Amino acid sequence: MSPVTVTKVSTVPLSVPLNPPRGGSGHPLGPTFLTYCLVRVDTDAGITGWGEISDGWGCEYAKVADALVTEAFSRFVIGRDPREVDDIMARAWGWLRRRQGLSWLTCQAGSGVEIALWDAMGKILDRPVCEMLGGARTPVPVYVSGGFLSQGDAGVHHDFFAPSLAQGIPAAKVRLGVRWEQELDTLAELHRRLPGVTLFVDGNEAFSLKTAARIAPRLAECGVGFFEEPCVRDDPAGLARLVATSPVPIAYGEHAFGVHGFLELLDGGLADIWQPDALVCGGLSPMRRIVALAAARNIRVAPHSAGTPLGLAANIHGICGAPTLMRLEYSGGNEELTRAFPGSAAIGRDAVRNGAVMPPAGPGLGVEPAPDVAERFPYQTPPPVTQDATLYMGRV
Numbered sequence: 001m002s003p004v005t006v007t008k009v010s011t012v013p014l015s016v017p018l019n020p021p022r023g024g025s026g027h028p029l030g031p032t033f034l035t036y037c038l039v040r041v042d043t044d045a046g047i048t049g050w051g052e053i054s055d056g057w058g059c060e061y062a063k064v065a066d067a068l069v070t071e072a073f074s075r076f077v078i079g080r081d082p083r084e085v086d087d088i089m090a091r092a093w094g095w096l097r098r099r100q101g102l103s104w105l106t107c108q109a110g111s112g113v114e115i116a117l118w119d120a121m122g123k124i125l126d127r128p129v130c131e132m133l134g135g136a137r138t139p140v141p142v143y144v145s146g147g148f149l150s151q152g153d154a155g156v157h158h159d160f161f162a163p164s165l166a167q168g169i170p171a172a173k174v175r176l177g178v179r180w181e182q183e184l185d186t187l188a189e190l191h192r193r194l195p196g197v198t199l200f201v202d203g204n205e206a207f208s209l210k211t212a213a214r215i216a217p218r219l220a221e222c223g224v225g226f227f228e229e230p231c232v233r234d235d236p237a238g239l240a241r242l243v244a245t246s247p248v249p250i251a252y253g254e255h256a257f258g259v260h261g262f263l264e265l266l267d268g269g270l271a272d273i274w275q276p277d278a279l280v281c282g283g284l285s286p287m288r289r290i291v292a293l294a295a296a297r298n299i300r301v302a303p304h305s306a307g308t309p310l311g312l313a314a315n316i317h318g319i320c321g322a323p324t325l326m327r328l329e330y331s332g333g334n335e336e337l338t339r340a341f342p343g344s345a346a347i348g349r350d351a352v353r354n355g356a357v358m359p360p361a362g363p364g365l366g367v368e369p370a371p372d373v374a375e376r377f378p379y380q381t382p383p384p385v386t387q388d389a390t391l392y393m394g395r396v
Contacts, residue, residue: 001124003081004043004044004045004047004081004082004083004120004124005043005044005045005079005080005081006041006042006043006077006078006079006080006081006082006117006120007042007043007044007078008040008041008042008078009039009040009041009042009069009070009073009074009077009078009113009116010039010040010042010066010069010070011037011038011039011040011053011062011065011066011069011070011112012037012038012039012040012369012373012374013035013036013037013038013059013062013063013066013374013379014035014036014037014038014308014373014374014377014378014379015033015034015035015036015377015378015379015380016033016034016035016036016058016334016336016337016377017032017033017334018031018032018033018034019334020147020151021146021147021151021152021156021157021159021160022156022159022160023152023155023156023159024147024151024152024156024157024160025150025151025152026151027147027148027151028148028150028151028177029385030385030386031382031383033380034057034058035058035059035060035062035379035380035382036052036054036058036059036062036307036308036311036377037052037053037058037059037062037065037066037112038050038051038052038053038112038308038310038369038373039051039052039053039069039112039113039115039116040116041077041082041113041116041117041119041120043082043120045124047120047123047124048120048123048368049082049116049117049118049119049120049121049123049364050115050116050119050310050364050365050368050369051111051112051113051114051115051116051117051118051119051279051283051310051314052112052115052279052307052308052310052311052314053065053069053108053109053111053112053279054108054111054277054279054280054306054307054311055104055105055108055280056254056255056277056280056304056306057306058306058307059108060382061105062379063381064105065105065108065109065112068100068105068106068109068110069109069112069113072092072096072099072100072106072109073092073096073109073110073113076088076089076091076092076095077092077113077117082117082118082120082121082124083121083124083125085114085117085118085121085285086285088117089110089113089114089117089282089283089285092110092113093110093258093282096110102257102258102260103257103258103261104257107257107258107280107281107282108279108280110282110283111278111279111280111281111282111283112279113283114282114283114284114285114286115278115279115283115284115314115365118132118133118283118284118364118365119364119365119368120364121364122362122363122364122365123363123364125363126362126363127362127363128317128359128360128361128362128363128364128365128366129284129314129317129318129359129362129364129365129366130316130317130318130320130321130359131362133284133285133288133317133318133320134288135317135320135321136320136321137320137358137359137361138320138321138358138359139353139354139356139357139358140316140319140320140325140328140356140357140358140359141325141326141327141328141355141356142169142327142328142329142330142352142355142356142357143169143170143171143172143173143198143200143302143327143328143329143330144161144164144165144169144171144172144173144330144331145172145173145305145306145329145330145331146160146161146172146173146174146175147160147174147175148174148175148176148177148183149174149175149176149177149183149184149186149187149190150177150179150183153186153189154186154189154190154192154193155193157174157186157190158190158193158194161194161197163349164330164349164352165194165197167349167350167352167353167355168352168353168354168355169330169352169355170196170197170198170355171197171198171199171200171225171327171355172194172197172198172199172200173199173200173201173202173228173329174187174190174199174200174201174202175201175202175203175204176201176202176203176204176206176215177204177206178206178396180207180211180215180396184215184218184219187199187201187218187219187222188221188222191222191223198223198224198225199222199223199224199225200224200225200226200228200251200302201219201224201226201227201228202228202229203215203227203228203229203230203231204229205229205230205231205232205395206230206395206396207230207231207395207396208231208395208396209231209235209238209239209241209242211395211396212227212230212231212242212246213242213245213246215227215230216230216242216246216247216248217247219247219248220247220248224248225248225249225326226248226249226250226251226272226273226302227246227248227249227250227251228250228251228252228254228275229251229252229254229255230242230250231395232395233252233255233270236268236270239268239270240268240269240270243269243270243271243272244269249272249273249300250270250271250272250273251271251272251273251274251275251302252265252270252271252273252274252275253265253271253273253274253275253276253277253281253301253303253304254275254277254280254304255280256274256276256280256281257280257281257282258281258282258286259286259289259290259293261281262274262276262281262290262293262294263293266293266297266299271299272299272300273299273300273301273302273326274290274294274299274300274301274302275301275302275303275304275329276290276291276301276303276304276318276319277303277304277305277306277315278303278311278314278315278318279305279307279311279314279315280304284314284317284318287303287315287318287319288318291318291319291322291323291324291325294322294324295322295323295324298324299324300324300325300326301319301322301324301325301326302325302326302327302328302329303315303318303319303325303328303329304329305328305329305330305331306329306331308337308341308369309337309338309341309343309344309347309348309367310341310344310365310367310368310369312330312331312344312347312367313343313344313347313359313360313365313366313367314365315328316328316347316357316359316360317359317360317365320359327355330357336376337377340369340370340373340376340377341367341368341369341370341373342367342368342369342370343360343366343367343368344367346358346360346361346366346367347359347360347367
């Protein structure tokens, strides 16, 4: 097969309206839109590969990510054959390690580039990405991801989850904030309204270790499946004690970078459940290595996913067939956004069967943005963070 050469690497930033749940309030952090950042890899064969960058919830710093992609990573990608993705990325990580480092936005930006190379390779070879990663097109079980408990009463959250639960998804996640005492009452009522549904709770690193230890038994009373990111990880010894004593499993990984980041979780006893995200952890190859490490130690994985339909497709391909997979985070998504990604119907809510989705048939990721996606969702610079919003970023 003749060589294919990458000719350009660029980004496409987007801003998408963030609507409150029906009958509920706006987001407690105050944003009215989410920003995203896609990565585009063009080749001399007329084939385009697409990836996505996430910093955990969309990509707030899309312009910074663009600089990393177009100035740092492009040096290692332009002129190369995208089928050499692992070699390309090994050279990039090796060089950037001593300059930009290998964590946070550098790793996230590299993730988008790596995913785009895999998508291009799949299109060149006419194969879905999951097969090239060594897996097969098998169903991926999912859980539906919801909002903050403070955004409404139990009825609001029940109604938000209902369409997804009707598709056979037996698990849902809500987010706990600084007014956690009152919000736990809402959680208990929601638990009563959803018999047979496992609830997960995301702490968004809002709590001190002592507060998290007080919250965990209340979560156990509701049969919560895991308590995600209850605290920041700047006190590993304290976090290890919380993991050892919590009556509910503790989950981390949304902000762990590369295999070494998950080795830190493993060696420190800092999580019962791992949550890799291909848009964050370095891409699809690192995700498969993380999954293999988890399987070797019998650690369950419940991957994080908070991107566009393109990013969701990448995570579905990346986690497909993982031996210790629990469920992948999933959102029915903004319908207008979904329509802007041809192929996404294959992983949309109506495609869920028995609580699982199939990886797109491909080639590549099987999902890509419409040509006018940037015009549909023009990028806006994120506004200043309000004083009230900072409450949700502290430790209570």
